[in-house]
Amino acid sequence: GENVEQHPSTLSVQEGDSAVIKCTYSDSASNYFPWYKQELGKRPQLIIDIRSNVGEKKDQRIAVTLNKTAKHFSLHITETQPEDSAVYFCAASIQTSYDKVIFGPGTSLSVIP
Amino acid sequence: GAGVSQSPSNKVTEKGKDVELRCDPISGHTALYWYRQSLGQGLEFLIYFQGNSAPDKSGLPSDRFSAERTGGSVSTLTIQRTQQEDSAVYLCASSPGQGSSGANVLTFGAGSRLTVL
Numbered sequence: 001g002e003n004v005e006q007h008p009s010t011l012s013v014q015e016g017d018s019a020v021i022k023c024t025y026s027d028s029a030s031n032y033f034p035w036y037k038q039e040l041g042k043r044p045q046l047i048i049d050i051r052s053n054v055g056e057k058k059d060q061r062i063a064v065t066l067n068k069t070a071k072h073f074s075l076h077i078t079e080t081q082p083e084d085s086a087v088y089f090c091a092a093s094i095q096t097s098y099d100k101v102i103f104g105p106g107t108s109l110s111v112i113p
Numbered sequence: 114g115a116g117v118s119q120s121p122s123n124k125v126t127e128k129g130k131d132v133e134l135r136c137d138p139i140s141g142h143t144a145l146y147w148y149r150q151s152l153g154q155g156l157e158f159l160i161y162f163q164g165n166s167a168p169d170k171s172g173l174p175s176d177r178f179s180a181e182r183t184g185g186s187v188s189t190l191t192i193q194r195t196q197q198e199d200s201a202v203y204l205c206a207s208s209p210g211q212g213s214s215g216a217n218v219l220t221f222g223a224g225s226r227l228t229v230l
Binding site: 001032 | 154155161204208216218221222223224
């Protein structure tokens with residue numbers, strides 16, 4: 001089955017700096033890669049996703065990149081703000097078939113004002 | 114409904130007792146997931162229902178755990194003979210499901226926090 005690894009487990013950045021979180025997956029059939037943000041005491045929420053037919057996707061200060069050959073994908077947050085502090089989870093699944101969404105272990109991001 | 118509803122929000126039980134956790138997914142969502150999140154940890158996959166297909170139970174940690182989904186809607190996660198290591202937040206999520214736009218976009222419930230004394 002699919003296995004998703006995520007690094008780093010914790011990340012601390014100064015406000016205004018960029019943050020990068022990296023994930024790898026094991027199943028070459030996976031074609032859908034979402035990112036979820038979980039603020040303290042709250043439920044995870046989707047912030048951005050990418051499908052295997054594109055290599056990069058941007059949404060304001062957030063971007064995701066995908067390298068299918070290497071089976072890794074990354075989340076980039078620019079101009080970080082204190083409200084970006086949260087746990088971020090990457091995930092992988094096969095969207096075109098009956099398949100579950102498997103999450104990485106998470107990255108705790110702290111943005112220091 | 115407007116969102117994914119879970120009950121109870123908090124459950125404290127004694128070791129050895131059975132518990133049932135309920136999830137009411139978004140109306141029309143054919144896919145339903147259960148995940149377990151221990152304190153400060155990640156989202157551990159437990160079980161996945163998709164339409165009328167047989168559920169994917171590959172994440173259930175032991176035979177004390179089981180889940181049902183009745184009528185393609187409400188799901189119940191049952192933990193028998195609870196142990197202290199079962200203490201965690203149990204999160205339910207639903208998605209539109211196979212063949213739908215945004216098939217795998219998960220909407221999570223607020224979770225059921227289980228404490229086993």
